[in-house]
Amino acid sequence: MSSSSDLGSKVPLKQIPGDCGLPFLGAIIDRHNYFYHQGRDKFFSAKIQKHQSTVFRTNMPPGPFISSNPRVVALLDALSFPILFDTSKVEKRDILDGTFMPSTAFTGGYRVCAYLDPSEHKHALIKRFFLNLLASQHHKFIPLFRNCLSELFAELENYTSDKAKADFNTASDAMSLNFVFLLLCDKYPQDTKMGSNGHKLFDKWLVLQLAPIATLGLPKIFNCLEDVLIRTLKWPAWIVKSDYEKLYDSFWASAGALLDEAERFGLKRDEACHNLIFMVGFNAYGGMKNQFPALMKWVGLAGEGLHKQLAYEIRTVVKTEGGVTFGALDKMTLTKSVVYEVLRIEPVVPYQYAKAKEDLVIHSHDAAFEIKKGEIIFGYQPFATKDPLVFENPNEFVGHRFVREGEKLLKYVLWANGPETEEPTPDNKQCAGRNLVLLMCRLMLVELFLRYDTFTVDATNTFFGASVTVKSLTKATTF
Numbered sequence: 499m500s501s502s503s504d505l506g507s508k509v510p511l512k513q514i515p516g517d518c519g520l521p522f523l524g525a526i527i528d529r530h531n532y533f534y535h536q537g538r539d540k541f542f543s544a545k546i547q548k549h550q551s552t553v554f555r556t557n558m559p560p561g562p563f564i565s566s567n568p569r570v571v572a573l574l575d576a577l578s579f580p581i582l583f584d585t586s587k588v589e590k591r592d593i594l595d596g597t598f599m600p601s602t603a604f605t606g607g608y609r610v611c612a613y614l615d616p617s618e619h620k621h622a623l624i625k626r627f628f629l630n631l632l633a634s635q636h637h638k639f640i641p642l643f644r645n646c647l648s649e650l651f652a653e654l655e656n657y658t659s660d661k662a663k664a665d666f667n668t669a670s671d672a673m674s675l676n677f678v679f680l681l682l683c684d685k686y687p688q689d690t691k692m693g694s695n696g697h698k699l700f701d702k703w704l705v706l707q708l709a710p711i712a713t714l715g716l717p718k719i720f721n722c723l724e725d726v727l728i729r730t731l732k733w734p735a736w737i738v739k740s741d742y743e744k745l746y747d748s749f750w751a752s753a754g755a756l757l758d759e760a761e762r763f764g765l766k767r768d769e770a771c772h773n774l775i776f777m778v779g780f781n782a783y784g785g786m787k788n789q790f791p792a793l794m795k796w797v798g799l800a801g802e803g804l805h806k807q808l809a810y811e812i813r814t815v816v817k818t819e820g821g822v823t824f825g826a827l828d829k830m831t832l833t834k835s836v837v838y839e840v841l842r843i844e845p846v847v848p849y850q851y852a853k854a855k856e857d858l859v860i861h862s863h864d865a866a867f868e869i870k871k872g873e874i875i876f877g878y879q880p881f882a883t884k885d886p887l888v889f890e891n892p893n894e895f896v897g898h899r900f901v902r903e904g905e906k907l908l909k910y911v912l913w914a915n916g917p918e919t920e921e922p923t924p925d926n927k928q929c930a931g932r933n934l935v936l937l938m939c940r941l942m943l944v945e946l947f948l949r950y951d952t953f954t955v956d957a958t959n960t961f962f963g964a965s966v967t968v969k970s971l972t973k974a975t976t977f
């Protein structure tokens with residue numbers, strides 16, 4: 499096992515290998531390999547093999563005509579990756595989705611927080627507003643999320659007993675939006691203009707923004723058609739204009755107290771509302787949409803042995819602590835480790851991008867490389883968090899990996915856009931919901947193993963993340 503400081507300083511300076519091929523053609527070839535011929539992981543591992551380096555130049559989708567410059571320096575190991583978090587050296591302006599940015603017409607004409615660089619005054623203003631907002635709702639986190647989980651598991655139980663299977667993703671999506679909206683606005687989304695389809699309105703809005711970097715995984719015969727349809731021009735926001743208006747009206751009418759508070763922070767009321775919608779719909783709901791299925795997939799597939807250990811730990815701690823409290827959750831070392839392991843093995847936001855603010859030298863395990871001011875740096879996180887020189891058996895799901903001594907490895911867990919040992923602040927770009935996400939994932943396991951001894955799932959991997967079917971839930975026999 500190696501640390502960045504041991505290796506970083508002693509390695510030779512090399513030229514970054516790889517070229518991006520001919521203009522236009524190189525980008526098209528790379529994107530076809532990436533989406534259709536090789537697939538994401540093979541695309542990157544083939545380039546690592548070819549260049550014998552975890553740092554190289556490549557094109558990243560979408561390319562022509564949506565992004566004017568698809569050329570990036572790719573970082574695919576645990577040592578070089580963290581440069582993406584150093585906002586004194588890299589710029590995060592308009593680069594959330596990669597080498598292109600969706601039209602601001604999706605967000606009321608505003609560049610919302612996630613597209614702002616910390617050097618822009620407004621970033622700290624909005625992020626501080628969000629962090630304060632979440633802190634002020636802290637007391638609601640456990641009881642409210644447990645209520646939402648009760649409804650979720652009741653629904654899954656109904657389906658598994660009636661039909662011997664339950665679609666986890668659909669039930670989890672509705673639950674996730676209910677939770678965030680109840681947390682912030684104190685009412686169910688269905689009691690607003692968005693009605694019972696709020697999560698579907700958000701889905702449409704998300705898909706249109708992210709279409710250029712996605713694929714539906716259709717049969718090969720449709721590949722070229724799909725590529726031309728979603729990667730030639732950006733899809734316009736007017737397609738979802740009326741959906742977005744419903745979302746906007748719902749937040750405007752229900753989040754009055756929050757918008758008052760935003761005005762006290764110095765934000766305009768409508769700008770705060772668009773930012774709130776983006777945080778709830780893109781950051782929070784968009785994240786939870788993939789995070790909870792990933793959790794159920796890995797824990798479900800780990801099998802009965804791990805389930806027994808989790809049930810034992812959770813039930814014992816809840817009994818001795820007298821309930822499900824922040825203190826009790828903190829004592830559940832295996833449960834915490836299992837959540838970190840899911841976040842490590844399948845970080846659900848797999849890409850991070852930034853632009854070099856100055857000439858930089860970055861280090862991989864075996865070489866140092868110079869990056870010029872203005873170059874785009876790209877990290878594929880699943881490779882950084884499965885770096886075999888940092889993690890033993892990196893492709894294996896090891897539930898107790900982060901227990902005791904294993905905690906030292908937490909600095910290499912990066913899912914929240916920063917090392918797990920650091921906190922989100924108004925001055926960095928780390929996920930504002932980081933601590934809430936950790937809490938929700940732990941609570942999901944707690945609720946699961948207070949109710950059930952074990953469960954089984956079928957899981958498939960789509961481009962958008964895990965798709966999970968719950969096949970059985972075996973009621974708890976003790977406690």
Ligand code: HEM
Pocket residue numbers: 590594611612613614625628777781782783784785786787789846847849850851913914915926927928929930931932934935
């Ligand atoms: C559930 C899973 C979630 C995941 C995997 C996730 C992941 C991330 C990541 C990777 C980023 C950084 C994106 C980038 O700049 O490259 C981010 C940013 C952000 N997240 Fe999360 N997030 C989740 C949930 C949440 C929740 C629940 C909230 C709030 C309620 C939230 C609020 C934010 C905000 C406001 C930002 C922008 C931070 C900034 O611009 O400084 N996220 N999230």
